[in-house]
Amino acid sequence: MLGHWRILTSLKLVGGIFLVGCLFLPNTKFYFLASILLVLIIFGVSRSWEKVVIYGYWLLSIYYVGQLYVFQVIRTEELYHPLYPNGRSLYFKFTPLLVLGMTMIISWTIKLIKEKCRSNWLIVILLMSVLTKLISSFMGNEILPWWVEMGKIINDLSLVIWLWWVTDYLGRVKTEEKKYFWDYMGKILKISIIVGSIIVILQVLKGSVLGLVVEQRTDLPFDGNAWLPRVVGIWNHPNEAAFNIFTWTIAWALIEIRQRKKLGEVLNRWLLIPLTALLCLQSRSIFLGMGLITLWGIYFYRKEISWSKILEKRIKGVKSWLMVVTVSLILLFIGNSFVVSITNLGENSGWDTRQKLINVAKDLADKHLWWGVGEGNFIPVAFREDKSGTMKAFPESVHQGWVLILTEKGVVGLSVWLIFILTIVLAWWKKSKNNMELRWLFYVTLLTQFVVMMFQPFSNILMVNLVAAMLLLASEEKSFF
Numbered sequence: 001m002l003g004h005w006r007i008l009t010s011l012k013l014v015g016g017i018f019l020v021g022c023l024f025l026p027n028t029k030f031y032f033l034a035s036i037l038l039v040l041i042i043f044g045v046s047r048s049w050e051k052v053v054i055y056g057y058w059l060l061s062i063y064y065v066g067q068l069y070v071f072q073v074i075r076t077e078e079l080y081h082p083l084y085p086n087g088r089s090l091y092f093k094f095t096p097l098l099v100l101g102m103t104m105i106i107s108w109t110i111k112l113i114k115e116k117c118r119s120n121w122l123i124v125i126l127l128m129s130v131l132t133k134l135i136s137s138f139m140g141n142e143i144l145p146w147w148v149e150m151g152k153i154i155n156d157l158s159l160v161i162w163l164w165w166v167t168d169y170l171g172r173v174k175t176e177e178k179k180y181f182w183d184y185m186g187k188i189l190k191i192s193i194i195v196g197s198i199i200v201i202l203q204v205l206k207g208s209v210l211g212l213v214v215e216q217r218t219d220l221p222f223d224g225n226a227w228l229p230r231v232v233g234i235w236n237h238p239n240e241a242a243f244n245i246f247t248w249t250i251a252w253a254l255i256e257i258r259q260r261k262k263l264g265e266v267l268n269r270w271l272l273i274p275l276t277a278l279l280c281l282q283s284r285s286i287f288l289g290m291g292l293i294t295l296w297g298i299y300f301y302r303k304e305i306s307w308s309k310i311l312e313k314r315i316k317g318v319k320s321w322l323m324v325v326t327v328s329l330i331l332l333f334i335g336n337s338f339v340v341s342i343t344n345l346g347e348n349s350g351w352d353t354r355q356k357l358i359n360v361a362k363d364l365a366d367k368h369l370w371w372g373v374g375e376g377n378f379i380p381v382a383f384r385e386d387k388s389g390t391m392k393a394f395p396e397s398v399h400q401g402w403v404l405i406l407t408e409k410g411v412v413g414l415s416v417w418l419i420f421i422l423t424i425v426l427a428w429w430k431k432s433k434n435n436m437e438l439r440w441l442f443y444v445t446l447l448t449q450f451v452v453m454m455f456q457p458f459s460n461i462l463m464v465n466l467v468a469a470m471l472l473l474a475s476e477e478k479s480f481f
Contacts, residue, residue: 011184012183012187012188015059016187018034018038019191022065023199031213036096038060050169054166054169054181057104057158063234064095065096066098068092071089071143074089081393090143090379101155101159104161104162105154105158108161117164118172123164126160127160128416129413132409133413137149137374143374143377144377159462163467163470167471167474169181170474171474182475186255189255193248196234196274197274199214200232201280203232207229208229212234214234215233215234216234216236221237230281231281233277238281239285240458242278242281242283244464245274246290246448247463250441250445255468257438258435285454285455285456286452288448289451289452292447292448353393357390357396357397357400358398360386362403363385364378364382364385365403368381368410369410371413372409375459378397378408379395382407397457399455400453401452401457402454404457404458408459417461425443428442446465449466
C-alpha cells in the first residue's frame with residue numbers, strides 16, 4: 001500500500017483531473033462512466049472503502065449532472081405567462097452522487113452495528129432535520145412521485161452520513177492524517193472555485209452558455225436591468241452561482257486561516273478569478289456580503305496592510321491607468337446594481353413583487369403551520385391556493401429564505417434549523433478562543449449567509465462554509481461536546 005503522503009498526492013491529482021476532465025465530456029452517460037472510474041481509482045489507490053467515501057463524495061457533489069426528470073406542476077393553459085410559455089415544472093436528477101449516497105447509507109448502517117462511532121449533537125440535529133423533511137414531504141400535497149421525494153431525502157441524508165463518517169474519521173486518526181485531509185479539502189475547494197468562476201467568465205465573454213455537460217441550463221435567464229448577460233456558471237441562476245462561489249471561497253479561507261497561515265499566504269492572486277466572477281454575476285445581496293467580509297479583513301489585518309506597498313506592487317510593471325480603470329469598473333458595477341434597487345420601488349417593481357410573495361407565503365404558512373408544504377413545493381402549492389393573483393403574475397418562490405423555510409418545512413423544520421445554528425455558534429465560540437480572526441470570520445460568514453437569505457429564495461442552511469466549520473470542530477480534541 002502506498003504511504004499516506006503518496007496516497008494524498010494521488011487523490012489530489014485524481015480529484016483535479018476529474019473536475020477539469022468533466023468539462024470536456026460529451027454527454028451525461030460519459031459523466032456516469034467518469035464517476036464510476038473515479039470511485040474505482042480512489043479505491044485502487046487507497047484500498048479502502050472509507051477513503052472512497054471521505055475523498056470521493058465531495059468530488060461527486062460539485063457537479064449536478066445526471067438523468068433529468070421533468071414534472072409539470074402548472075399547466076400552460078393555467079398560467080398564460082410570456083416568460084413561462086410551457087407552464088412551470090419541477091426537476092429531479094438521478095445522479096452518481098445519489099447512487100454513492102445510497103451505498104454510503106447502507107455501509108454506514110452496517111458500520112454502526114459493528115462498531116462504536118464518534119458523533120456529536122450537530123449530527124443528531126441534522127438527522128432530525130432530515131426526519132422533519134421526510135414527514136413534511138409526505139403530508140398529503142402529492143406534488144411529486146414518492147420515489148422523487150425519497151431521492152431528495154437520500155441526497156440530504158447522505159450528506160449528513162458523510163459528515164458523520166468524516167467526524168468519526170477525524171476523531172480517531174493521527175494529527176498527520178488530519179493535515180492530509182485538510183490539505184486535500186483545501187486543494188479541491190480551490191480547484192472547484194477556479195473552475196466554477198472561469199465558466200462564469202467565459203459565459204460572459206460568449207454571451208451564452210458554453211454547452212458543457214456540467215452546465216444546468218441551455219440558455220441564460222432574462223434580466224432587463226443588467227449591463228452584462230446574467231450568466232449562471234454551472235448552476236441554475238446567477239444569484240445561486242454567486243452564493244455558491246462566495247461560500248466556497250469562504251470555506252477555503254476558513255481552512256487556510258485555521259492552519260494559522262499569514263495574510264500574504266491566504267490572499268493569493270488566484271482569488272482575483274472568483275472576485276471577477278462575482279462581479280460578473282451582479283448579485284446585490286452578495287455585494288453586501290463581500291462588504292462585511294472586507295470590513296472583517298480591514299479590522300483584523302489593518303496593521304499588516306500597507307496600502308502604499310500594495311499599490312506599488314500591483315502597479316509595478318503595469319500601467320497605472322489599467323488599475324484605475326479596473327477599480328472604476330468595479331465601483332461602477334456595484335454602484336449601478338444598488339442604484340437599480342433603490343430606484344425600482346414602485347408598484348409591480350421587484351420590491352413590490354417580493355412583498356406580495358411574502359404575503360402569499362404568510363397565507364400559505366398559516367394553512368400549513370407545523371410541517372409546511374414540503375421542500376421545493378412552494379410554487380405549485382402557492383399557485384393552487386393563492387387567491388390574490390400574485391402567483392399568476394410571478395410564479396416563483398418567495399424571495400426570503402427564512403420565510404421559505406417556514407413555508408416549506410413548517411415551524412418544526414424551522415425550529416430544528418434554529419437549534420442547529422445556535423449549537424454550532426456556541427461550539428465555535430468555545431473552540432476558537434485562541435484564534436480571534438478565525439472566530440469572527442465564521443460569525444461574519446454566518447451573518448453574511450443570513451443577509452443573502454433575506455433577499456433570495458435560498459432555504460439551504462447547510463452550505464459549504466458550515467460544512468467546513470463542522471469538520472473543523474470535529475478535528476479538534478475528542479473532548480468536543
